[in-house]
Each structure stands twice: as C-alpha cells, then as structure tokens.
Amino acid sequence: xxxxxxxxxxxxxxxxxxxxxxxxxxxxxxxxxxxxxxxxxxxxxxxxxxxxxxxxxxxxxxxxxxxxxxxxxxxxxxxxxxxxxxxxxxxxxxxxxxxxxxxxxxxxxxxxxxxxxxxxxxxxxxxxxxxxxxxxxxxxxxxxxxxxxxxxxxxxxxxxxxxxxxxxxxxxxxxxxxxxxxxxxxxxxxxxxxxxxxxxxxxxxxxx
Amino acid sequence: xxxxxxxxxxxxxxxxxxxxxxxxxxxxxxxxxxxxxxxxxxxxxxxxxxxxxxxxxxxxxxxxxxxxxxxxxxxxxxxxxxxxxxxxxxxxxxxxxxxxxxxxxxxxxxxxxxxxxxxxxxxxxxxxxxxxxxxxxxxxxxxxxxxxxxxxxxxxxxxxxxxxxxxxxxxxxxxxxxxxxxxxxxxxxxxxxx
Numbered sequence: 001x002x003x004x005x006x007x008x009x010x011x012x013x014x015x016x017x018x019x020x021x022x023x024x025x026x027x028x029x030x031x032x033x034x035x036x037x038x039x040x041x042x043x044x045x046x047x048x049x050x051x052x053x054x055x056x057x058x059x060x061x062x063x064x065x066x067x068x069x070x071x072x073x074x075x076x077x078x079x080x081x082x083x084x085x086x087x088x089x090x091x092x093x094x095x096x097x098x099x100x101x102x103x104x105x106x107x108x109x110x111x112x113x114x115x116x117x118x119x120x121x122x123x124x125x126x127x128x129x130x131x132x133x134x135x136x137x138x139x140x141x142x143x144x145x146x147x148x149x150x151x152x153x154x155x156x157x158x159x160x161x162x163x164x165x166x167x168x169x170x171x172x173x174x175x176x177x178x179x180x181x182x183x184x185x186x187x188x189x190x191x192x193x194x195x196x197x198x199x200x201x202x203x204x205x206x207x208x
Numbered sequence: 209x210x211x212x213x214x215x216x217x218x219x220x221x222x223x224x225x226x227x228x229x230x231x232x233x234x235x236x237x238x239x240x241x242x243x244x245x246x247x248x249x250x251x252x253x254x255x256x257x258x259x260x261x262x263x264x265x266x267x268x269x270x271x272x273x274x275x276x277x278x279x280x281x282x283x284x285x286x287x288x289x290x291x292x293x294x295x296x297x298x299x300x301x302x303x304x305x306x307x308x309x310x311x312x313x314x315x316x317x318x319x320x321x322x323x324x325x326x327x328x329x330x331x332x333x334x335x336x337x338x339x340x341x342x343x344x345x346x347x348x349x350x351x352x353x354x355x356x357x358x359x360x361x362x363x364x365x366x367x368x369x370x371x372x373x374x375x376x377x378x379x380x381x382x383x384x385x386x387x388x389x390x391x392x393x394x395x396x397x398x399x400x401x402x
Contacts (some may be wrong), residue, residue: 022236022377026321073289077282085278091290100328103281107321109233181227182392183383189378196373 002122004129011133015112016129018141018188019195024110028142029184035157038146040094042139044087044102048079049111049138050131053119057127060120072115073106080105110138141191148187154179211342217345221398223252226323226388230347231322235355236380245359248316249352254316255295255344256326259288260344263327264337283326292317322351358387 017023024045024180031037055075063071084102087095095102105111114134119127150157155174177183224230231252238248263284271277296314299307317323326347330340361383370379 023233025232025236026229029232033315044315065257072284073285074282077285081278081281084281100325101334104230104321104325106281106285107324170240178390180392181229182389185381185388187382189374189385192381193374194376195373196378200373 002126007126008128008133008136008156011130011135012137012140015134016137016141016195017113017134018138018145019192021113022111022192023113024108024138025188026143027042027104027108028138029181030061031098031101032142032146032149032184033153033179034150035143036159037094037097037148038142038144040087041090041098041100041101042135042142044083044098044105045108045110045138046132046135048076048105049114049135050078050128051079052076052111052115053127054124056115056119057122057124068120069116072112072120076111076115077106110134114127127184145184145188145191148191149183153180210339214339214342215346217379217398218343218400219350219353220391220394223350223388224326224347224355224389225278225351225384226391228325230325231320231351234316234320234322235358235384236377237316239355239359239362239380242356242359242363245355246352249348249355251314252322252351253319253348255288255292255314256323256348256351257341257344258295259291259323260327260330260340261337262291263287264330264335264340267331280331282327283325288323288327322347354387358384361387 011017015021018025018028027041027045031041052072052075056072059071080103083105087098087102114130118130122130147157152175155165155172175183178187218224222228225232225235234248234252238244240273241305266283266287267280271279271283276283292314326344330343335343358380362380365379365383374382
C-alpha cells in the first residue's frame with residue numbers, strides 16, 4: 001500500500017512532470033513570460049488533473065479498456081470547460097493572457113499521462129494525492145521558469161501589480177530575448193540540465 | 209494579399225513551433241530522423257487542414273446557432289479524435305501505401321496540441337472558412353518546415369560531443385531556442401512586405 005504523502009512528494013520531486021518527464025511543454029513554455037502566469041496556469045492544471053484523476057479512478061473498473069482513452073478525453077475536456085468558464089468570469093485579465101492555452105489543457109500530456117499510468121490503476125485517495133502532487137510539481141516548475149525569465153527579461157518580478165524588487169528592479173539592461181520564445185526554450189533546456197547534474201551528484205553521494 | 213499574409217505569417221513569422229509553442233511533444237519526439245520527421249509532417253498537414261475545416265463548420269453551423277459556444281472544447285477534441293480514427297480507416301482501405309507511410313503517426317496526432325490550437329485560433333480570430341483552411345495549411349507547413357530542419361540538425365549532432373547532463377532532451381530544447389532565434393529574423397521581412 002502506497003503512502004499518499006509519498007505519492008504527493010513523488011509528483012513534485014522525483015517525477016516532476018516538466019523537469020523529469022518532459023510532459024506538458026507547450027503551456028510550460030508559452031505562458032511563462034512572468035512568474036504570476038505560471039502560478040495561474042499551474043492552478044488550472046492542478047484542478048483539472050485532480051478532478052479528472054478522481055473520476056478516472058472511480059470508473060476504472062467500469063469502463064472497458066478499449067474505450068478508455070475517449071472516456072478520459074471527455075472527462076478531461078469537461079473539467080477544462082469548467083476552468084475555462086470560471087477563469088473567464090473571475091480573472092478575465094489572466095484569462096486573456098493565458099489565451100488558447102486554457103482550452104489546450106485538454107491535450108496537455110501531463111493529464112493524459114497521469115490518468116493512463118496512475119489514476120486508472122489506483123484507488124481514489126491515491127489518485128487525489130497523485131493529482132495534487134503532479135499538479136503542484138507542474139506549477140512549481142512553471143513558477144520557477146517564469147521567475148527566471150521575468151527577472152532576466154524585465155529586471156523585476158511583478159506579483160499582483162507589485163514589483164518584488166522595488167521600483168528600480170535589478171538595475172541592469174534587461175535581456176528582452178528572455179521573455180521572447182527563444183529565451184523560453186534555452187532556459188528550460190538549462191533548467192533540465194541542472195536537474196540532471198544535481199540528480200547524478202545525489203546518486204554518486206549515495207553510492208559513496 | 210490577405211491570404212499571402214496568412215501563409216507567410218503562419219509558415220515563417222508565427223511559426224507554430226518556434227513562436228506559438230504548439231506541437232512541441234511531436235516536434236521533439238519525431239525529430240530524431242529526417243524520414244520520420246517527413247512522415248509526421250505529411251500526416252499533420254493532412255489532419256490539420258481537414259480538422260480545421262470540419263471544426264469551423266461545426267462551430268458556425270451547429271454550436272453558434274444553438275447557443276452552445278461553451279461546448280467548443282469538448283466538441284472540438286471529440287471531432288478531432290474521431291476524425292483521426294476515420295481518416296486512418298479510410299486511408300487503410302483506399303490507399304494502403306499512404307497508410308503504411310503515415311499510419312503510425314496518425315494516432316499520435318490526436319494529442320498534438322497544434323491541431324486543436326490552430327482550430328481554436330481560427331475561431332478566435334474570426335477567420336472565414338477559406339482563411340481558416342489557408343491558416344491550417346500555413347500552420348502545418350510551418351510545423352513541417354521546423355521539424356524537418358531540426359531533424360537534419362539532430363542527425364548531425366549525434367556525432368558531436370555534448371555535456372552529459374544536457375544530452376538528449378535539454379540539448380534539443382536549447383537547439384530549438386537557437387533556431388527560434390534565427391526565425392526571429394523573418395519578423396523584419398514581414399514588416400518590410402506588408
């Protein structure tokens with residue numbers, strides 16, 4: 001019997017969807033021009049992932065395995081529609097920034113991957129833990145990526161309209177390329193490289 | 209004039225992969241060899257054009273008149289998923305050669321966010337039917353161009369020494385970043401032309 005807490009931590013650290021499994025890259029790169037965007041995108045994904053995990057886990061013994069993928073798609077699309085409508089109503093500014101990447105959560109491979117590889121094989125409680133864990137892992141990766149890009153690309157990090165580093169910011173000429181698409185690819189590439197280095201160091205230490 | 213703008217914009221300036229971040233999973237997944245990249249691009253062109261045309265008709269003929277606009281996401285993904293299945297079956301019957309060439313890529317396309325993305329973008333920018341089809345041709349051609357070019361680069365760097373931590377996926381991302389930087393040059397061209 002797996003421990004739910006362990007499942008949550010596993011989703012954040014050891015099986016981080018973005019940094020380890022390289023899943024859900026399109027939204028991860030597209031919306032992270034600022035840390036705050038990463039937070040909202042992550043929140044939307046946590047909701048959809050947890051809810052779809054719950055339903056997928058509940059119906060896992062009812063649905064024949066041949067039609068499971070279309071079922072997953074309908075379940076996920078339903079929750080994405082809920083998020084789409086709620087965000088449109090309550091956070092319209094963020095909704096227009098995230099743009100088509102809200103409806104595109106449907107084809108976010110993180111959600112399909114967790115439904116297929118975890119929720120359809122485990123009990124509801126573990127599925128909830130996995131949804132929260134993997135979703136949080138996704139969100140933290142997006143916030144980190146967004147923070148790095150925003151800091152280097154604009155010289156400051158703005159949360160809720162308040163610049164975190166004071167009005168002056170870092171005080172250097174910001175590298176605009178970082179908030180443009182090339183900066184996204186290169187930053188994420190280096191972040192995954194860094195995670196690989198840390199991982200191999202940790203492995204060596206365990207052996208030694 | 210407008211169509212030319214959509215075509216050039218879609219292929220070079222707003223390239224799906226390099227500037228819109230759509231279809232990254234298949235982009236990284238099939239860009240290891242030029243052959244597979246070409247096969248995947250063909251399949252994407254085919255599915256994206258058909259899917260955009262069909263979803264446009266569904267949106268304007270069924271969802272809007274009935275006031276069901278909020279069902280867009282659910283309807284579109286179902287249409288695309290069943291369309292891919294349908295195309296696969298038709299192709300198997302009518303043209304086995306083409307099926308052999310594209311067959312393995314077709315199921316993968318259902319979860320290609322570029323197909324759904326282009327369909328939704330066309331609706332959101334209020335394109336007419338013809339503009340939608342042109343934008344789908346441009347988008348998929350841009351995807352094909354990106355993935356085939358990148359496959360060429362990756363075939364070359366298989367024999368280059370790369371730091372161990374960056375091997376494989378991270379290196380692919382950084383390479384994509386540099387290509388995207390190169391594609392930025394086209395923005396000037398677009399401004400000069402239109």
